[in-house]
Amino acid sequence: MLTIAGGVTTPKGYRAGGMACGIKRSGRPDLALLLSETPAAAAGVFTTNSIRAAPVTIGIRRLSEHTESVRGVLSVSGVANAMTGAEGIADNLTVLAAAERALGVAEGSLLPACTGVIGPRMPVDKIVSAMPALASSLSTDSEGGERAAHAILTTDTRAKEAAVRVRLRDGTLVRIGGMAKGSGMIAPRLAHLHATTLAFLTTDATVHVPGLEHTLNAAAERTFNMVSVDGDTSTNDTVYLLANGAAGGAPADQDPGFREGVEAVMESLARQVARDGEGATKLLTVHVHGARTAPEARAAAKAVVGSTLVKAALFGADPNVGRIACALGYSGARLDPSRLDVTIGRPRQPVPLIVDGRPAPGLDNGGARRVRDLLRQLDEVPLEIRLHEGRASATAWGCDLSYAYVQINAAYRT
Amino acid sequence: MLTIAGGVTTPKGYRAGGMACGIKRSGRPDLALLLSETPAAAAGVFTTNSIRAAPVTIGIRRLSEHTESVRGVLSVSGVANAMTGAEGIADNLTVLAAAERALGVAEGSLLPACTGVIGPRMPVDKIVSAMPALASSLSTDSEGGERAAHAILTTDTRAKEAAVRVRLRDGTLVRIGGMAKGSGMIAPRLAHLHATTLAFLTTDATVHVPGLEHTLNAAAERTFNMVSVDGDTSTNDTVYLLANGAAGGAPADQDPGFREGVEAVMESLARQVARDGEGATKLLTVHVHGARTAPEARAAAKAVVGSTLVKAALFGADPNVGRIACALGYSGARLDPSRLDVTIGRPRQPVPLIVDGRPAPGLDNGGARRVRDLLRQLDEVPLEIRLHEGRASATAWGCDLSYAYVQINAAYRT
Numbered sequence: 001m002l003t004i005a006g007g008v009t010t011p012k013g014y015r016a017g018g019m020a021c022g023i024k025r026s027g028r029p030d031l032a033l034l035l036s037e038t039p040a041a042a043a044g045v046f047t048t049n050s051i052r053a054a055p056v057t058i059g060i061r062r063l064s065e066h067t068e069s070v071r072g073v074l075s076v077s078g079v080a081n082a083m084t085g086a087e088g089i090a091d092n093l094t095v096l097a098a099a100e101r102a103l104g105v106a107e108g109s110l111l112p113a114c115t116g117v118i119g120p121r122m123p124v125d126k127i128v129s130a131m132p133a134l135a136s137s138l139s140t141d142s143e144g145g146e147r148a149a150h151a152i153l154t155t156d157t158r159a160k161e162a163a164v165r166v167r168l169r170d171g172t173l174v175r176i177g178g179m180a181k182g183s184g185m186i187a188p189r190l191a192h193l194h195a196t197t198l199a200f201l202t203t204d205a206t207v208h209v210p211g212l213e214h215t216l217n218a219a220a221e222r223t224f225n226m227v228s229v230d231g232d233t234s235t236n237d238t239v240y241l242l243a244n245g246a247a248g249g250a251p252a253d254q255d256p257g258f259r260e261g262v263e264a265v266m267e268s269l270a271r272q273v274a275r276d277g278e279g280a281t282k283l284l285t286v287h288v289h290g291a292r293t294a295p296e297a298r299a300a301a302k303a304v305v306g307s308t309l310v311k312a313a314l315f316g317a318d319p320n321v322g323r324i325a326c327a328l329g330y331s332g333a334r335l336d337p338s339r340l341d342v343t344i345g346r347p348r349q350p351v352p353l354i355v356d357g358r359p360a361p362g363l364d365n366g367g368a369r370r371v372r373d374l375l376r377q378l379d380e381v382p383l384e385i386r387l388h389e390g391r392a393s394a395t396a397w398g399c400d401l402s403y404a405y406v407q408i409n410a411a412y413r414t
Numbered sequence: 415m416l417t418i419a420g421g422v423t424t425p426k427g428y429r430a431g432g433m434a435c436g437i438k439r440s441g442r443p444d445l446a447l448l449l450s451e452t453p454a455a456a457a458g459v460f461t462t463n464s465i466r467a468a469p470v471t472i473g474i475r476r477l478s479e480h481t482e483s484v485r486g487v488l489s490v491s492g493v494a495n496a497m498t499g500a501e502g503i504a505d506n507l508t509v510l511a512a513a514e515r516a517l518g519v520a521e522g523s524l525l526p527a528c529t530g531v532i533g534p535r536m537p538v539d540k541i542v543s544a545m546p547a548l549a550s551s552l553s554t555d556s557e558g559g560e561r562a563a564h565a566i567l568t569t570d571t572r573a574k575e576a577a578v579r580v581r582l583r584d585g586t587l588v589r590i591g592g593m594a595k596g597s598g599m600i601a602p603r604l605a606h607l608h609a610t611t612l613a614f615l616t617t618d619a620t621v622h623v624p625g626l627e628h629t630l631n632a633a634a635e636r637t638f639n640m641v642s643v644d645g646d647t648s649t650n651d652t653v654y655l656l657a658n659g660a661a662g663g664a665p666a667d668q669d670p671g672f673r674e675g676v677e678a679v680m681e682s683l684a685r686q687v688a689r690d691g692e693g694a695t696k697l698l699t700v701h702v703h704g705a706r707t708a709p710e711a712r713a714a715a716k717a718v719v720g721s722t723l724v725k726a727a728l729f730g731a732d733p734n735v736g737r738i739a740c741a742l743g744y745s746g747a748r749l750d751p752s753r754l755d756v757t758i759g760r761p762r763q764p765v766p767l768i769v770d771g772r773p774a775p776g777l778d779n780g781g782a783r784r785v786r787d788l789l790r791q792l793d794e795v796p797l798e799i800r801l802h803e804g805r806a807s808a809t810a811w812g813c814d815l816s817y818a819y820v821q822i823n824a825a826y827r828t
Binding site for chain 2: 048049050051052080082083084085117118119120233234235308320321322323325326328329330334335337338340354356357358359363
């Protein structure tokens with residue numbers, strides 16, 4: 001597997017683009033369109049929130065009806081189209097139909113996604129009017145992918161793209177690309193076919209729908225589902241994976257290289273989402289080793305990245321080891337407090353924080369200053385946690401809690 | 415039932431006091447001592463965190479051994495005595511023994527509690543040296559209770575006390591008083607005999623231990639367990655209830671007035687804790703009506719007070735109704751998104767926020783300004799949520815998320 005520069009247009013047979021139609025007051029791009037040049041197999045994972053945005057309802061329905069003949073995704077940012085009732089469904093169907101007409105693809109073959117303020121209805125006329133120009137602007141090059149990646153953002157400070165190239169067991173070279181959006185209201189709670197933030201992945205591998213669904217679910221569980229920015233699970237979280245087979249070759253359903261490739265792209269996007277958490281100044285990466293079971297490993301890692309107190313301490317570069325232990329203690333993972341070990345810092349130069357369940361020796365004196373200096377230096381803070389209860393491990397990503405988070409969220413709408 | 419001014423010394427036969435022994439750099443009081451003049455029945459609820467502070471371990475053990483002959487509580491603030499291993503247990507036993515000697519009460523008859531920084535050991539010598547002076551300073555008047563209430567605080571901005579007087583069915587007049595501490599790291603997760611923040615309650619009613627335990631558990635479930643400040647469950651949460659029978663009369667085990675009295679004192683303390691959340695500028699009170707079951711009603715109410723995004727919007731006086739709906743959607747409570755109703759403001763002048771699952775009419779125009787003005791005015795923000803799924807209801811208390819919260823927690827230790 002080779003990590004390469006790129007995004008959703010890196011795999012063969014995809015076009016993408018983005019533009020501004022005036023939904024955002026800032027004038028930033030708010031419409032993204034992704035097209036597969038031929039019908040593609042598709043899978044999706046969606047929010048588990050029982051209040052679903054209209055595009056989630058439509059996306060779930062369309063995937064069950066047109067799952068082998070999807071042509072692309074229309075993403076609208078600036079308005080969530082949630083709490084909009086039957087009118088919200090009708091609005092979204094109207095803009096999807098306009099996009100399908102402009103692209104000349106079958107009715108019902110585009111998947112929807114929205115992100116933005118909950119409550120208001122979509123400005124249907126603005127979106128419909130923009131469709132012909134947007135459809136004709138799509139391009140197969142990386143610039144098209146970048147335009148789309150920018151057009152799905154809201155409070156994000158940067159676009160998030162990733163791509164890999166994988167050689168399958170039959171020798172076929174396939175590509176997997178993706179883009180994601182997300183910086184606040186991120187705490188995915190996945191179940192089967194239920195997921196996380198906004199992300200769209202493409203591949204030119206040939207994959208049947210069941211293989212695609214399995215690959216997407218498994219990867220989401222280990223990537224987007226392990227990101228926590230503020231503990232709130234959105235009404236709009238949506239991940240789509242399209243496979244158009246443009247690279248040829250045998251079906252990749254059972255190919256481990258393909259699965260690893262999808263997971264690598266999603267992990268890269270998940271890390272970028274965590275790093276771009278609202279107001280974040282640091283990425284926190286928590287590795288839990290030696291948990292009794294995989295779910296307990298995941299619960300322990302997520303409790304630490306999700307702890308408001310750990311996040312605030314991280315922002316203050318405060319080596320407050322008690323808060324880490326406390327989060328592990330309420331995570332539900334089985335642990336023996338007298339055997340807990342935690343280190344911080346780069347894998348080759350780990351600095352002990354907790355040894356046998358006690359603060360590392362010297363942490364109250366000069367040691368604390370050393371950890372503080374380390375925390376100030378690091379843009380990415382890796383935390384290694386060892387529970388010594390079994391062999392399961394997990395990784396979670398989060399970020400610190402800053403004044404800027406409060407500012408962004410106290411004033412987002414007003 | 416009559417709400418009266420007072421605290422732990424309001425019931426007959428209790429003495430209390432507090433002093434500074436130099437644990438806190440600020441020089442503020444850090445030792446609180448509560449004494450029942452005769453052996454008392456006692457019950458406790460403790461944190462569910464699997465990393466328990468030494469005083470929690472000791473408290474649980476002593477309650478199981480001396481449950482009918484407890485003489486009081488020694489509370490230390492500024493140091494949590496957590497992650498301190500066997501030495502932490504020994505330290506705490508040493509200071510408890512010193513207090514018992516100074517008071518002339520039986521060994522093992524005092525219950526411990528600690529709150530403060532996790533990791534460091536207790537300054538045993540300082541505490542032991544202070545015991546004779548502290549023991550002789552105890553008084554039965556309200557001033558003694560106030561001194562104790564101040565000495566259990568850490569980042570709290572004010573002492574929290576409450577008291578009621580209740581006439582039992584047999585005509586006996588009994589008193590229930592309490593004090594509490596808590597402003598950060600508060601998100602109790604109660605199970606039977608497991609609880610929440612730091613709170614000590616006294617009564618001069620005659621109650622046997624099983625009745626006391628039942629009363630305390632039930633009241634904690636509806637009061638402290640419904641407070642959320644930052645979602646973190648502490649290693650030290652402890653609530654004790656002592657009953658010394660000094661008022662005479664028949665046992666109050668089955669007396670509904672007694673139970674209501676305990677719940678009223680705990681509710682008052684819980685509200686005071688939520689209002690004094692770190693950096694809080696407003697108290698948020700969420701009432702959920704019409705849930706399918708009581709656990710679902712509680713989950714829904716707690717999801718709203720616990721939502722970081724709702725808390726930030728509240729700080730910004732932003733009527734962001736989508737965030738309220740979103741929190742209800744992931745709470746796990748069954749709800750039909752098209753029947754959700756939410757109002758804000760005083761019960762007699764409710765202002766609709768969500769009607770039939772949609773933002774209330776006009777909320778995007780002049781209505782939003784009206785709600786914003788209301789939010790700015792109110793020191794306590796009552797939110798009424800109607801799910802229309804059944805008859806269960808619940809109340810939860812929280813506060814807004816301000817810049818000050820981040821500041822306090824980024825720099826608490828350093």
